[in-house]
Amino acid sequence: MKLSTLKRHMKEGTRNTWRNSWMTIASVGAVTTTLILVGTFLILMFNLNHVAEQLEEDVQIKTMIDLTAEQSEVNQLEENIRSIDEVGTVEFRTKEEELESLIESMGEQGEAWEMYQQSNPLNDVFVVKAADPANTAKVANEIGTLNAVDKVEYGEDYVDRLFTFNDYARNIGLILIVALIFTAIFLISNTIKITIMARKKEINIMKLVGATNGFIRWPFFVEGLILGVLGSIIPVALTLFGYYYLTHNVVIFEQFSFVQLLPFTPFAWQVSGLIIGIGAAIGVWGSVMSVRKFLKV
Amino acid sequence: MIDMQDIYMTYPNGVVALNGINVTIEQGEFVYIVGPSGAGKSTFSKMLLREEVPDRGRIIVNNKDLSNLKMKEIPYLRRDVGMVYQDFRLLPRLTVYENISFALEVIEESPKSIRRRVMEVLDLVGLKNKARFIPDELSGGEQQRVAIARAIANRPQLLIADEPTGNLDPETSWEIMRILEEINNTGTTVIMATHSREIVNAIKKRVIAIEDGLIVRDEHRGEYGYEA
Numbered sequence: 001m002k003l004s005t006l007k008r009h010m011k012e013g014t015r016n017t018w019r020n021s022w023m024t025i026a027s028v029g030a031v032t033t034t035l036i037l038v039g040t041f042l043i044l045m046f047n048l049n050h051v052a053e054q055l056e057e058d059v060q061i062k063t064m065i066d067l068t069a070e071q072s073e074v075n076q077l078e079e080n081i082r083s084i085d086e087v088g089t090v091e092f093r094t095k096e097e098e099l100e101s102l103i104e105s106m107g108e109q110g111e112a113w114e115m116y117q118q119s120n121p122l123n124d125v126f127v128v129k130a131a132d133p134a135n136t137a138k139v140a141n142e143i144g145t146l147n148a149v150d151k152v153e154y155g156e157d158y159v160d161r162l163f164t165f166n167d168y169a170r171n172i173g174l175i176l177i178v179a180l181i182f183t184a185i186f187l188i189s190n191t192i193k194i195t196i197m198a199r200k201k202e203i204n205i206m207k208l209v210g211a212t213n214g215f216i217r218w219p220f221f222v223e224g225l226i227l228g229v230l231g232s233i234i235p236v237a238l239t240l241f242g243y244y245y246l247t248h249n250v251v252i253f254e255q256f257s258f259v260q261l262l263p264f265t266p267f268a269w270q271v272s273g274l275i276i277g278i279g280a281a282i283g284v285w286g287s288v289m290s291v292r293k294f295l296k297v
Numbered sequence: 298m299i300d301m302q303d304i305y306m307t308y309p310n311g312v313v314a315l316n317g318i319n320v321t322i323e324q325g326e327f328v329y330i331v332g333p334s335g336a337g338k339s340t341f342s343k344m345l346l347r348e349e350v351p352d353r354g355r356i357i358v359n360n361k362d363l364s365n366l367k368m369k370e371i372p373y374l375r376r377d378v379g380m381v382y383q384d385f386r387l388l389p390r391l392t393v394y395e396n397i398s399f400a401l402e403v404i405e406e407s408p409k410s411i412r413r414r415v416m417e418v419l420d421l422v423g424l425k426n427k428a429r430f431i432p433d434e435l436s437g438g439e440q441q442r443v444a445i446a447r448a449i450a451n452r453p454q455l456l457i458a459d460e461p462t463g464n465l466d467p468e469t470s471w472e473i474m475r476i477l478e479e480i481n482n483t484g485t486t487v488i489m490a491t492h493s494r495e496i497v498n499a500i501k502k503r504v505i506a507i508e509d510g511l512i513v514r515d516e517h518r519g520e521y522g523y524e525a
């Protein structure tokens with residue numbers, strides 16, 4: 001396509017948006033509403049995912065070493081653990097360190113355990129993390145079969161539930177987002193269709209003087225793009241201001257210091273980009289779809 | 298240039314508009330189509346642009362066989378055929394200038410040559426001073442001249458004019474005829490449907506008479522042949 005033709009399409013598209021101002025307001029409203037919801041879902045989903053990842057990070061496998069194991073057997077065990085493909089890190093902790101951290105984690109009640117410092121009932125342990133937390137159960141099972149292992153612990157229930165919850169949240173979020181997007185496309189294409197009835201005669205004439213379908217569709221493409229981008233202004237502003245407020249001024253999150261929201265930069269900007277992209281896609285798709293039926297002349 | 302064989306055409310409402318048309322028109326000819334109202338003259342013209350499709354029969358325009366023309370090729374057929382519609386078919390929201398330039402934008406002419414050509418054809422039809430008007434602000438005759446200007450703007454091989462003098466005073470009608478003849482002299486085939494006995498009898502050309510969807514007469518340098 002020639003540059004002058006592209007310019008013509010841009011001018012024509014802009015002019016149509018301007019001229020059909022009611023249609024523009026209605027469509028932009030539909031896009032805006034959709035994108036606010038989509039943006040909220042996106043922020044929720046990504047943060048949920050982020051929190052889950054942080055919790056997953058903490059998922060560790062405690063390999064209790066047999067009390068009777070010789071030093072050479074312990075060395076051999078470490079080597080065996082390291083040779084499992086999915087293993088990420090392996091850390092040795094003595095039973096004294098284990099008791100120490102147990103007492104600490106119990107706080108007040110921990111004092112009751114201090115008497116055990118004389119005859120420590122705990123095992124030395126290897127603290128193992130799978131490279132990918134999703135493989136935790138598999139790694140734990142494999143370690144369980146090795147020599148010199150007394151017991152393997154990894155909070156099975158908690159890990160499994162975490163993964164399941166995360167999957168559900170992600171899928172439901174995605175389905176909702178897709179449903180919202182299609183609703184918006186449908187709304188826009190119908191809104192534009194109302195004004196196209198008036199433009200039907202024009203499209204017909206354009207075809208009779210030899211315009212190709214592509215030529216007629218282009219201004220609609222531009223128009224859709226404009227509608228989409230206009231519709232994403234308020235959602236982007238809400239995302240930026242809202243997320244800034246959330247990450248900088250809301251205090252509850254400080255109490256759960258282990259739960260960190262994704263940092264404002266770059267996350268809020270990335271979501272904004274995504275919102276504009278989705279908005280543009282909704283606008284273009286809706287607009288181009290609306291004209292399809294009228295091109296068969 | 299044009300070859301029609303056994304063309305039948307029925308509108309969706311059951312009206313039979315063409316009832317077995319056979320005709321050949323050579324490049325560079327000037328042809329009048331005459332006949333009573335409702336005879337099928339406009340339908341005949343629309344066939345040539347593939348605006349209407351025959352039930353059966355074969356049409357060749359500009360060496361293109363319309364019966365197996367792909368959807369994609371239709372715009373290119375139409376660019377070689379200028380059409381002046383009986384009801385003008387101007388774009389109501391565009392100015393006179395834009396209505397004409399549109400036909401040139403479609404074929405991706407450069408903006409500079411578009412500007413030159415639009416002024417040229419506006420000059421030809423005597424509407425240079427109305428370039429910024431929209432169709433609703435023009436008289437019927439002026440709209441008709443805009444339609445002619447648009448049809449000839451991209452120098453088509455074939456110009457079809459459906460009653461181009463229908464709304465004009467006699468003086469302007471002769472002016473339009475002068476324009477059509479001029480275009481015809483440059484080698485463009487001109488087909489003109491008309492009810493004007495004065496014009497047909499004064500400017501002698503080939504005359505094809507259609508009645509009830511059939512060609513009933515085809516004469517070189519013919520007469521109008523109907524009572525006024």
Ligand SMILES: Nc1ncnc2c1ncn2[C@@H]1O[C@H](COP(=O)(O)OP(=O)(O)OP(=O)(O)O)[C@@H](O)[C@H]1O
Pocket residue numbers: 308309310312313314332333334335336337338339340341383
């Ligand atoms: N779009 C249409 N739908 C149904 N019937 C139509 C349509 N257009 C034309 N007709 C019918 O087809 C027949 C031929 O019409 P056409 O317009 O070709 O006549 P015409 O010779 O151009 O008449 P006129 O001199 O009045 O312009 C008429 O009976 C008319 O009623």
Ligand SMILES: [Mg+2]
Pocket residue numbers: 338339340383459
């Ligand atoms: Mg007619």
